[in-house]
Amino acid sequence: MGLLKKKSDELPPLEETAGEFVIADGEDYINEIFENDMRISRSFTRLQLDEKEYRENYSRVIQELLATGEHKFFVAVDRYGRYLGHVWVCLRVDTVDFVLAAYIFDIETLFPGIGIGSALLERAEEWAQAMGVKKVSLRVELDNTASEWYRRKGYRDRAVVMEKPL
């Protein structure tokens, strides 16, 4: 990618460089990925947990998810190699159609609206297709407008997740 090497305090602010992002393999950015995901995921929780319990449970969930299937990460980075967003996709046999499927756990971007999410999704789908996958699945919370964004990308509603508090 020809990343420019500078000290971080000499670099322009992220918002100035985010527009010229590139998509790269994400395995070297796992710390940034999960740090950012942990922060964003908390905004979707409906049940209150203190910081310590949330961090512990978050870590346990991630370890459990990583234990099954084949995982792939892509990141969007600026020209200095700085993290701007990521997609986390997992290949596994689907629990309903019983075919090899790609499940998208996350697509997140620090700068919405400039095409980072679209580029990440496109790369994830290309990768999944090259791996022989038949379909891509994901879950969207009902109060999350991301479902409209996914519809524009060709995704359709397949099932509903229902819950009951005990």
Added chain:
Amino acid sequence: MGLLKKKSDELPPLEETAGEFVIADGEDYINEIFENDMRISRSFTRLQLDEKEYRENYSRVIQELLATGEHKFFVAVDRYGRYLGHVWVCLRVDTVDFVLAAYIFDIETLFPGIGIGSALLERAEEWAQAMGVKKVSLRVELDNTASEWYRRKGYRDRAVVMEKPL
């Protein structure tokens, strides 16, 4: 349960005895549970697989699901101990709220409409509550009328599963 011991060819047909079902621990009925589930699950798949591929992929999915979380099975049986239906529930840290949650993989009954499903669900919820669970979650296909049944049991829509064929 005071099960009556008779040879199977001396027993009345299942449909005559199903009305007096009881709920029992399901661990001794794993073969009947997965045999029945494999048959029913195939009716929900949208992608065509031949019998061999379906069986192999079904088996792989079940092994992957059993590898994470704490699993519990309950069965409904008639007075001769014959399988009538089951519920499969799994305790794990939820991927969205990050609390201990019960996930219901299946509720299935050979004889709908006589209360077997309701009794299985009730037992599963009681067990989950006793295990310290905060909520019960499950997935319902959009073309499955079970969502109405779950609504009557107090379940509410939380998220949508979206898919895109590749």
